[in-house]
Amino acid sequence: MTTAVELIAAGTAVLSREAMYLDERRWDEWVALFPTDCEFWVPTYTSEGTLTKNPKTELSLMYFRGRGGLEDRVVRIRSGRAPAAIPLPRTTHIVSNILPLAPPEPTIVRLRSSWACHAYFPLMNENHTFFGRAEYELSLRDGQWLIAKKKTILENDRIPFPIDVYCL
Secondary structure (H helix, E strand, O other), X not given: OOOHHHHHHHHHHHHXXXXXXXXXXXXXXXXXXXXXXXXXXXXXXXXXXXXXXXXXXXOEEEEEXXXXXXXXXXXXXXXXXXXXXXXXXXXXXXXXXXXXXXXXXXXXXXXXXXXXXXXXXXXXXXXXXXXXXXXXXXXXXXXXEEEEEEEEEEOOOOOOOOOOHHHO
């Protein structure tokens, strides 16, 4: 039997791998962390302190229902057709304060984290730090923990230019 501590540790490892894959531009491995029916959502603020509640009816910074949307982003990043990725910024993600949102279950772990992404944009010779918090629902599928749902809250949402998934 797997203990709550072991389940949270397994979830923490997934969050750490996600950050590493983004920083190392290991796009295929990053996408593989998400099942085909995943949800990837970055809500926007409607007013100070109030986030959108429904990605299907309200504006979002990003919303992908299903891994296909993430795969499309990777195609655009690799092809150079994404304006924010020419040239691709260098990033370092820091994930911390990982805590359970609910008691873990044998096949579902819900976690929250704080995060920061330090990004260097070579074209403009500028550094920016994006930061926020995230909520994850991890699902055990075929013996592997996957990110079934990810909600990323970008706290400093007045961004100087377009950003993409690698800055979150």
